[in-house]
Amino acid sequence: MELYNGRPEDTSGRKEKEIKVYDILDSLHIPYIRADHEAVMTMEACEEIDKALGMEICKNLFLCNRKKTSYYLLLMPGNKALKTKELSQQIPTTRLSFASGEDMETYLNVTPGSATVMGLIFDPENKVQLLVDEELLEQEEFGCHPCVNTSSIKMKTADVFDKFLKEIHHDYIMVKLSDGNEQE
Template sequence: MELYKGRPECISNRLDKEIRVYDLLDKLEIGYERTDHEPTDTMELCNEIDKVLEVVICKNLFLCNRQKTNFYLLMMPGDKKFKTKELSKQINSARLSFADEEDMLKYLDITPGSVSIMGLMNDKENAVQLLVDEDVLKDEYIGCHPCINTSSLKLKTADVFEKYLPAVGHEARIVHLLGED
């Protein structure tokens, strides 16, 4: 795997939703580094990507309440365990579960394995609430997918929260997750 600055030179073999991410980041003048890779379906591959990017890629979970009336995108450090009960208490939403693939496509235009904060650019109705574990904010950089799991990006945390989120009309709700047994 190689590390590149900015968008791919050849975009003919890229999905439209990935190109839209690069277009928006470029428009917002947000610098980023990128690596291309096989689909990330194992932690070993994620660890290799982390080494290339020199950042821990965030764990991004797409969640909903039992009634499917509230949807959440949770960003947390990749090495932290997710405890449903711990988050449910903080956001006053009992019975959180993973949202369906259909809802991922409907609200974020992403598929399982590609969940990313970049998908919020596709949520024009603000149906998805962004939840961010406070530990994510401690790092200078964030690692994420550009709405597809065959590339990964390294972005400045400040750029994501000060430029990207306001541009896509979303605010982060900060949560405190211990992730302990």
């Protein structure tokens, strides 16, 4: 798998939402490494991409409360399993479940399999609350999709949380998720 510095030279055939991600990162002078690949839908499918980028891409889950009045994008290490009860108590909210693909498209302009923090650029009204596992904030580098699951990008974690989120007027709540070995 070939790695590239920055945006693709030829953007024909690329989706507008992907190009918008590169436009924002470039305008903020955030350097990033890009890998183009076949569509990936699972963390297991990302293993080859992880090896190429020299890091693990985080798991991105789009969640909502029971009444579907609050939406959350959870970023967590790929090796952790989500325990909704544990997370719900930290926010606090009613028990969480996975939001629909339709809602994901409405709020983040992404389809299932391509959820990403970059999708928050399409949420100017801050309807989606970003939740981040503390382990991700401790890592030097951060990997995600640029709103499509046929490319992955790697950049400095500080650039995502200090520059990118400030630019798009989003904040995050840090959560502490267990490693998944305990019973819920």
